[in-house]
Amino acid sequence: DSGLGAILYSLAFYRNDTAEMSRQVAAWSGKPDQEYLMLALEADTAAYFGHLGRARELSRQASSSAKRAGENEISATYEAVAALREGLFGNANRAGQRTALAKERSGGPDKYYGVVLALAYTGDESQGLADNLNESFPENTVVQFNYLPTLRAKLALNHANPQQALDALEVAAPYELGLPTLWFYNWPNSYPVYVRGEAYLAALRGSEAAAEFQKILGHRGIVLNEPIGALAHLQLGRAYALQGDAAKSRAAYQDFLTLWKDADPDIPILKQAKAEYAKLQ
Incomplete structure (x- = not known):
C-alpha cells in the first residue's frame, strides 16, 4: 500500500518513537511512489521542533521528488505548505519566496489554500486570491466550509x-x-481552530482563546506534526497571560521552549516567545 509508510510514520510520531520514524523513512527511500511523501512528513517533523533550516531542505527535496514522479500538484502543495510554515513562524520574505514557487506549478484547492493562507500570515493583502478560490471551487465542501472561512478570518485579523x-x-x-x-x-488539519484562537487573543478574550488552543493540544492524533501543534503551546501561554494566570502562562511557554530547545535561533516567533517569557519571570 502506497500509504502504509506514512501511516506507520504518523503513528510513530504520535508515540514519540523516533527510531520507528527513521526506519520508515529509510524503508521507503528511493521508491518513487512514496519517497516524496516521507520527505514531506520529515520536513514537517523538523519544523515542529523548530529545525527550520532542515525543514526547508527536506521540503525542497520532497517537492523535487514529487515533480520527478510526475506528481506536479503534490509538488506544488509541498511548496505551499513550506510557505505557510514560514508565514506562521514570522518569516515574511521566505514565505513570499515559497509562494512564488508554488504559484509556478499547477495545483488544486489544497495548494491554492496554502498559498493564500501563507500570504495572509505575512500580512499580504490576499483578499482577491481568496475570492478566486471561492469562484474556482464554489461546490467544493472543504473549500466552502474549511478553507474559505479560515482565510476570511485571518484576513479580518x-x-x-x-x-x-x-x-x-x-x-x-x-x-x-x-x-x-x-x-x-x-x-491542513485544525487551522480553523487555530485561527479562532488567534481571533480570541486579538479580542483580549483569554479564556476562550485558551479553550481553542487546548482543543489543538487535546487532539494530537489529528494535528500530529503540523506546526500549529507546537505553536499551540506558545499561544496557550499568551492566552493564560491575558487571564492574569502567570503560573499557567509560564508553564505553557516552558512547554513550547522545551519543544524548541534545539531550534534554529533566528526564527522570529521563537525570539518573540523568549522575550515574552522573560517578562513573566
Whole structure:
C-alpha cells in the first residue's frame, strides 16, 4: 500500500518513537511512489521542533521528488505548505519566496489554500486570491466550509477585526476537527481552530482563546506534526497571560521552549516567545 509508510510514520510520531520514524523513512527511500511523501512528513517533523533550516531542505527535496514522479500538484502543495510554515513562524520574505514557487506549478484547492493562507500570515493583502478560490471551487465542501472561512478570518485579523474573524469561522465549527484532505499527508488539519484562537487573543478574550488552543493540544492524533501543534503551546501561554494566570502562562511557554530547545535561533516567533517569557519571570 502506497500509504502504509506514512501511516506507520504518523503513528510513530504520535508515540514519540523516533527510531520507528527513521526506519520508515529509510524503508521507503528511493521508491518513487512514496519517497516524496516521507520527505514531506520529515520536513514537517523538523519544523515542529523548530529545525527550520532542515525543514526547508527536506521540503525542497520532497517537492523535487514529487515533480520527478510526475506528481506536479503534490509538488506544488509541498511548496505551499513550506510557505505557510514560514508565514506562521514570522518569516515574511521566505514565505513570499515559497509562494512564488508554488504559484509556478499547477495545483488544486489544497495548494491554492496554502498559498493564500501563507500570504495572509505575512500580512499580504490576499483578499482577491481568496475570492478566486471561492469562484474556482464554489461546490467544493472543504473549500466552502474549511478553507474559505479560515482565510476570511485571518484576513479580518489582519484588518484588526477579531469579531469579523469569529463570525467567519462559525460555518466551519461543525467540521473543523475533520480531515480536509483525502490522502496520507497530514495537512491542513485544525487551522480553523487555530485561527479562532488567534481571533480570541486579538479580542483580549483569554479564556476562550485558551479553550481553542487546548482543543489543538487535546487532539494530537489529528494535528500530529503540523506546526500549529507546537505553536499551540506558545499561544496557550499568551492566552493564560491575558487571564492574569502567570503560573499557567509560564508553564505553557516552558512547554513550547522545551519543544524548541534545539531550534534554529533566528526564527522570529521563537525570539518573540523568549522575550515574552522573560517578562513573566
